[in-house]
Amino acid sequence: MALWCHPSYVCVWLYRISHLCHCRGQKWRSRLFWQLNVWITGADISAISDLGPGLVIVSPAGTAITGRAGRNLTVMPLAGLGGELGRLKDVGAGPGFPWLGDDVILEPNCGVLGPVRVGHRVRVGATSAVTRDVPDDTIVEGPQPKWIKRWDLYE
Amino acid sequence: MRYLTKSPENVAAGVTFKSVTSALLTNQLQCMVLYRLSHLLYLRGHRWSALLLSRLNYYIHKVSLPPETCLGAGCFIPHPVGVFFCASAGEGLTLYHLAVACAAAEGGREHSGAWLGDRVVIGGRAVLLGPVRVGDDAKVFAVHIRSDVPSGTLAVCGRSRQRMTLHATKECSS
Numbered sequence: 051m052a053l054w055c056h057p058s059y060v061c062v063w064l065y066r067i068s069h070l071c072h073c074r075g076q077k078w079r080s081r082l083f084w085q086l087n088v089w090i091t092g093a094d095i096s097a098i099s100d101l102g103p104g105l106v107i108v109s110p111a112g113t114a115i116t117g118r119a120g121r122n123l124t125v126m127p128l129a130g131l132g133g134e135l136g137r138l139k140d141v142g143a144g145p146g147f148p149w150l151g152d153d154v155i156l157e158p159n160c161g162v163l164g165p166v167r168v169g170h171r172v173r174v175g176a177t178s179a180v181t182r183d184v185p186d187d188t189i190v191e192g193p194q195p196k197w198i199k200r201w202d203l204y205e
Numbered sequence: 206m207r208y209l210t211k212s213p214e215n216v217a218a219g220v221t222f223k224s225v226t227s228a229l230l231t232n233q234l235q236c237m238v239l240y241r242l243s244h245l246l247y248l249r250g251h252r253w254s255a256l257l258l259s260r261l262n263y264y265i266h267k268v269s270l271p272p273e274t275c276l277g278a279g280c281f282i283p284h285p286v287g288v289f290f291c292a293s294a295g296e297g298l299t300l301y302h303l304a305v306a307c308a309a310a311e312g313g314r315e316h317s318g319a320w321l322g323d324r325v326v327i328g329g330r331a332v333l334l335g336p337v338r339v340g341d342d343a344k345v346f347a348v349h350i351r352s353d354v355p356s357g358t359l360a361v362c363g364r365s366r367q368r369m370t371l372h373a374t375k376e377c378s379s
Contacts, residue, residue: 057263092267092286111267112287112303127269127289127305128330158289158305158332159349176305176332176349177362195348195360 061091061110065101072097098144099131102152117162118143120152120170129156129174134164134181141165151186160192236266236285240276247272277323292318292333295341299326306333322356 053059068083080097088094093110095101102121107113109127117131133146143149148162151170162168162180169186178192228234243258255272263269268285270276277296282288284302292306304327308317319333327333328346339345340356348362 055257055260057260090264108307109269109289111263111269111289127307128287128303157334157349158307159303159330176334177330177347192349193362195350196362197355197358197360 057091057110058107061087061093061095061107062105064091065093065095065097065099065105068095068097069100099147100143116144117147117149119150119154122153123150124155126156126158126176128159130161131156132161132163137164139165141167148180160190232266232285233282236262236268236270236282237280239266240268240270240272240274243270243272244274244276274318292321294321294325295323297324301327301329301331303330304328305331309335319350 064083064087068080068087071077071080071083084095084097087110091110092112093107094114095107096116099116100118101115101123102119104122105119105125106123107125112128113125114130114132115125116133119131131148131150133148135146138145140146141149143165146165148164148166148168150162150168151172153171154168155173156162157174157176157178159177160174160179162174164181166180166183168174168180168184169188171187172184173189174180174184175189175191178190180190184190239258239262243255243262246252246258247255252272259270259272266285267287268282269289269291271291274290275293276290276298277294279297280294280300281298282300287303288300289305289307290300291308298321306319306321306327317336319335319337319339321327321339322341322343324342325339326344328344330347331345332349333339333345334349334351337350337353339350339354340358342357343354344359345354346359346361348360350360354360
């Protein structure tokens with residue numbers, strides 16, 4: 051029961067239902083479940099996105115997902131997949147949407163934007179944005195932190 | 206009611222009936238009250254109701270504060286939507302919007318979140334992954350923290366360059 055009302059579980063279920071309705075051509079119903087997902091859990095997972103089995107969404111609030119992903123996608127809080135306006139190339143996931151391989155980990159606050167092809171077993175690091183293709187077995191690291199000592203001078 | 210005394214607008218308005226009711230209706234206060242209740246129940250051993258309250262907190266305010274999280278006195282979350290915090294913090298923590306502190310993706314079952322000192326400010330879009338230690342009076346803004354932060358420092362986003370590194374296949378399989 052504790053598992054059933056876990057928001058990430060609920061959000062994945064609602065996405066699966068809306069995607070099923072989308073595949074069967076019931077557009078209105080799929081939109082309904084998608085909106086329900088946004089209302090209840092705060093995750094904006096589009097019905098047209100095709101996510102494989104083993105999907106884990108750690109915290110659904112603020113995640114926006116559109117695209118195609120393989121097995122075992124891990125989406126940590128505030129990460130996102132999506133199209134970028136203006137680049138409408140099709141790499142296998144619809145016009146302008148990213149294509150992800152298997153076992154991809156999206157760390158918090160990262161984004162995969164535009165029609166890019168991300169390989170298998172890729173870890174997209176926190177606070178980074180991927181706008182180019184990424185080969186297999188790669189870690190994408192975000193910007194390095196910079197320390198400023200004695201911050202009271204800057205106030 | 207530390208919100209009435211700490212928030213600058215309320216200090217300017219003074220403690221009147223209107224300011225008290227408006228402060229009670231803010232989601233900042235409500236989410237903290239729900240979290241405190243769930244943490245209290247967790248400490249008393251009522252795991253089930255504690256989990257229920259934290260889930261309720263999530264569905265109402267979209268803030269992930271699990272009952273295991275330890276927040277000291279005087280914690281202030283100005284914009285609770287999207288905040289995800291599974292870590293321990295000392296007194297006077299300020300968590301701005303979309304702050305994330307949690308275990309890394311392959312984190313173990315034991316305490317693998319961050320440890321924060323007293324009077325820490327976590328700015329918007331800051332990410333603390335894994336068991337890092339943040340010292341007292343530190344400020345962290347919009348950056349992914351990988352190593353420990355010494356006390357009294359300001360961590361901001363440095364070189365805005367991304368790197369791609371190939372990692373060995375053994376690491377992935379393990």
